[in-house]
Amino acid sequence: MKFHKLNLAALPDNLYNNQTHVKKWLELVTSSEDGFAPNSLNQVQPVERDVEIERLAGIAFYMLGNVLPFALPPLLISTLFSETGAFILKFVLGYFTILYTVTKYYNGKFIKKYNRPSDLSPIDTKDNQYLHTERNNQKYLSVQFVWPDTLQRPAFENQPMIFCAIPHGVAPMGITAYPFWSKLFNDKLCHWTCAPVILKIPILQKYMKGIGYIPAKASNISDTLTKKEENVGIILDGIAGMFQSHDEMAYVKKRKGIVKIALRCGVPLVPVYGFGHTSLWKVVVDPFGFLEALSLKLDVSLTPFFGRWFWFLGPPVRVPICICMGDPIKCPKVENPTQEEIDKYHGLLVKGYEQVFEQHKKAYGWGDKVLKFV
Template sequence: MGDTTSKPLPEEGSSGKTCDKSKWKITETPQDSGIFPTIGVTLWLGWNGFILWMILYAIFLAGKWQRMVIVGLMTLSLVLPVNFPGTLGYRMGDWLMIQAEKYFGLKTVIEDEDDLIRHSEQNKALIFAFNPHDMLPYSIFAFSPSLRRLPGKIGEEGTALMTSAIFSIPFLRHVYSWVKGLSVDKRTFLSRLHSGKSFAFSPGGVQEVLRLDPAKPNELVLYIKERKGFIKLALTTGSPVVPVFAFNLDGSYGYWLPRGQFVEKISRAVGFAPLVFWGRWGIPFGIPHPRKSHVVIGRAIDMPKEGDNVTQELVDKWHGVFLEELELLFERHKHDAGYGARQLKFI
């Protein structure tokens, strides 16, 4: 499973569900990479560069008072509540997401919306396992409650979980709070599951970034074979897992990535990879190229509720089901997305 092959895959996986294309709900926003969408995406994703240039300016070019202002603003950002300034910040977050929707021409395909609603009405939290992580999994914004791309309660209360490192960085912590992002730590994960509030997260994480290889353009590597913690938590709580795949993330940035075990250890420790990347107009640490974002959301995998009786055998079994469903999802949609020659590789 997951290695390169040219044979077609069936449209029925281990879940036993067949794919009924008549149920697909397709929503697409016309792409607009003009001034306002570009400003919106810059105010959302451009802070990586803003903060770096502020630090470099403060170290090498700023005068005494300029340096004090920069340090003061960063310190103030770390002291203020993460959701500051409250309602005004959330309104700004809504605007940022709407502009991102235009900039990336967001297209979402939900294969079985009725099934998602059924789980939601049972007060179950759905775990949307988003792939790939790639350089930056920004397409996960499709799950923002600002856009309501998901039905009912899922669309109203859903969110994306991301590395906790973001919420320790000045300015970034506020921006990602405004767009209703949350930390992917275990406490938040379980809290959402127990309260019946759905969320999306990227299992591959920073380890997947370290395995990007531009020399193999037709191979999409997902670091997911050993990512089984979310399956264990899903089995503990009986929460459905939904495979998700985002096309066109790759190619959003050019990058230079150092290799080696030392780099990998640093990445694990800080929550992100030490690399250099550049996007639109070649600006280092700038915003991504305006590639059309195409996110496909598969059918929910019903997980048995095992409580404290979860065994490694059960985890391995249901993780295998998830991998199969994820690959089938990719194969069903890859031709429409222009990925006909691409293959997944699970490592």
């Protein structure tokens, strides 16, 4: 089988814009008949100093920003009872201010460097996906895309798809290469899904919605696929997958809802495996599973994690990310799919994950690893 590879990190900056025709990107694609050479997909590439600093502060700021709305109320209450609580609150707010200041400075710098507008467009979601922060993610993590010839244009130019990515890890950084999902395989905007609560966090919701995120609900996904006729991306193992990040374990055995949606809409499912996602952060998992159970109940992660230099809630280790796609699973349009039909295509999706992992694991330097399904 023929495979194609695009080095996103090495893409010239002048080609990273909504006006560039996809042919310009495809001219930079490397192809191979039998897959890629061992250890060829796991190379950490040099990164500009300003990009690295921006990502160190920017990702830490983003991570803290996700946590702060939930942490502030108990911190404020703690100040009423102890001086320690007041000290912790001052420290957190001071740390947040420093991250904000550094991020703000570099935001202005990269807006000019990449010739980007200073704010999101209210009408052009596709253009919004070319954020300078996500461009720097690609460079910081040496991101590459690999896909089979069965997904190559023009195979699905006129049909929306569902990209089903695993593993989640602490944060699936590879999917933040948003423009590539919306241009490489067809010209349909790709909407990634997230927990509904994320789209209610002040400030963050503006940017998430501005680049096309939708709630991970069946109605929103179905409307996007059928009424808008646009692509959808989903991290299939979700919050549960964060607690499996100590190993290559796919929490997908019970994740059949997306298959039912695909059958009702008659759209293909694309298995996607993100090599490197489980190595970006060190997750602290309690032995009793309390945090996991509570996180699943609230649909939000409550587990502590450490990044580069053992930085609490900090930026990830500079591990190369390789996003590998498998053969699309073509689903027939079935208005009311039976459980047998759902199980059949879910089995094909699981098989797709296994195949894509086995096909590329040696090229990523993971020849001795096995993908386990839970």
